Amino acid sequence: MSAPTRSHLSDRAAGVRQSAVRDVFDIAMDPSLVSLAGGNPWLSGLPLEELGAAAARLVAQEGTTSLQYGPGQGTERMRQAACTVMAADGLPGADPDLVVVTPGSQAAIDTACRAFANPGDVVVVEDPTFVGALTSFTTWQLDAVATPTDEHGLVPAALDATLTRLRSEGRRVAFLYTIPSFANPSGLLLPEDRRDEVAEMCARHDVLIVEDNPYGQIAFDGAPLAPIAARHRERTVYLGTMSKIFSPGVRVGWALVPAALKREFYLCAESAFIHASTTSQMLATAFVEEFDWQGHVREVTGLYRARARALQTAVDEHWRPGFEYTAPRGGFFLWGRLPPGVDTVELMRAGIEAGAVFVPGAAFTPVEGMHSTLRLAYSFVDEDTLVEGVRRLAPVVQAAVESAERRRPTPSPLSRKAP
Numbered sequence: 001m002s003a004p005t006r007s008h009l010s011d012r013a014a015g016v017r018q019s020a021v022r023d024v025f026d027i028a029m030d031p032s033l034v035s036l037a038g039g040n041p042w043l044s045g046l047p048l049e050e051l052g053a054a055a056a057r058l059v060a061q062e063g064t065t066s067l068q069y070g071p072g073q074g075t076e077r078m079r080q081a082a083c084t085v086m087a088a089d090g091l092p093g094a095d096p097d098l099v100v101v102t103p104g105s106q107a108a109i110d111t112a113c114r115a116f117a118n119p120g121d122v123v124v125v126e127d128p129t130f131v132g133a134l135t136s137f138t139t140w141q142l143d144a145v146a147t148p149t150d151e152h153g154l155v156p157a158a159l160d161a162t163l164t165r166l167r168s169e170g171r172r173v174a175f176l177y178t179i180p181s182f183a184n185p186s187g188l189l190l191p192e193d194r195r196d197e198v199a200e201m202c203a204r205h206d207v208l209i210v211e212d213n214p215y216g217q218i219a220f221d222g223a224p225l226a227p228i229a230a231r232h233r234e235r236t237v238y239l240g241t242m243s244k245i246f247s248p249g250v251r252v253g254w255a256l257v258p259a260a261l262k263r264e265f266y267l268c269a270e271s272a273f274i275h276a277s278t279t280s281q282m283l284a285t286a287f288v289e290e291f292d293w294q295g296h297v298r299e300v301t302g303l304y305r306a307r308a309r310a311l312q313t314a315v316d317e318h319w320r321p322g323f324e325y326t327a328p329r330g331g332f333f334l335w336g337r338l339p340p341g342v343d344t345v346e347l348m349r350a351g352i353e354a355g356a357v358f359v360p361g362a363a364f365t366p367v368e369g370m371h372s373t374l375r376l377a378y379s380f381v382d383e384d385t386l387v388e389g390v391r392r393l394a395p396v397v398q399a400a401v402e403s404a405e406r407r408r409p410t411p412s413p414l415s416r417k418a419p
């Protein structure tokens with residue numbers, strides 16, 4: 001029998017490409033490189049011995065439950081723990097009965113596509129947006145349509161125009177996918193008044209919101225801003241995760257779903273993965289119930305703040321002029337821009353030769369073309385290593401900026417303004 005060929009692939013699988021980011025993550029494992037690529041949380045501050053004892057207890061004493069199938073919607077205690085975490089996100093009073101536990105929020109994004117979107121539908125996204133969500137949208141054969149943002153994130157009036165245009169074109173909009181707090185990759189924080197305006201705009205156009213909030217508690221100056229779901233629960237599917245405040249390896253996240261949609265959402269989730277790992281849910285529950293988890297979040301937030309500042313100082317010293325960025329106010333990422341004409345995919349290749357790696361902006365946008373943006377992650381690398389990475393990349397950045405300047409056409413005398 002001959003080997004299978006691409007003709008055996010479904011249209012949706014044939015359309016999926018390994019993203020530039022995954023390529024970079026594979027390369028970033030090379031220990032000789034400084035990686036400013038991966039948004040990994042820093043785990044060494046966790047109380048590992050005590051967590052180990054909790055994990056041992058879960059198997060030795062509670063193994064007949066922890067190693068068994070569990071409820072499809074997630075264990076009752078994990079759903080309660082999710083409500084505790086959401087209260088700290090600024091979303092108090094969530095009903096555990098409306099929580100569906102998933103293997104990380106990536107699986108919740110995928111379940112949202114499964115539950116709310118038909119092939120060919122539109123998902124409206126901010127540009128840039130999370131690459132894992134873009135991949136899910138491609139897999140579900142959805143069109144990710146970018147709506148304009150400014151230095152504060154989504155622009156409500158532009159969102160209105162985007163939704164009006166899509167309606168006039170007869171497109172079905174499955175949902176708006178948004179990361180209002182310390183977004184991946186932009187780091188932007190959507191102001192409070194805009195959160196309400198975005199929700200009101202979506203209500204006016206009868207569009208559902210999928211609000212993804214892994215970084216809300218990683219706030220460098222002050223308490224987290226209340227999520228959109230806090231005041232607009234009926235229109236919003238809110239996604240939370242243990243990945244950035246505890247561990248991504250446990251693969252525990254969740255969706256808080258409006259009552260009218262919960263049953264179908266949960267059945268769609270069950271059809272994909274039955275339920276999130278019982279053992280993982282019990283360990284994540286133990287972290288919330290038995291440990292000073294908020295103390296841990298405070299500690300890592302302080303660490304990420306210091307790392308973000310060190311990274312800013314380093315790029316100010318080594319990459320200016322030419323490199324512009326938005327100073328992060330929380331989260332894991334610094335998003336920056338080089339002059340037009342610099343291709344950061346090319347820059348990344350040259351950077352790897354120079355001993356450091358970052359993710360080019362093209363990975364995070366549904367818009368084709370050459371991009372001069374890039375994402376630097378500061379969450380996982382200590383301050384000295386961050387500075388070393390920036391230093392290694394400095395000559396490459398400078399060469400790319402100079403080459404773009406040389407190629408830029410000089411304005412003709414006729415187009416020059418009179419003095």
Ligand SMILES: Cc1ncc(COP(=O)(O)O)c(C=O)c1O
Pocket residue numbers: 039103104105106107130132179184212214240241242243248252253
């Ligand atoms: C915005 C965003 N959403 C979802 C995820 C996926 O997280 P999880 O580990 O919960 O699946 C990430 C991970 O980087 C993210 O940045």
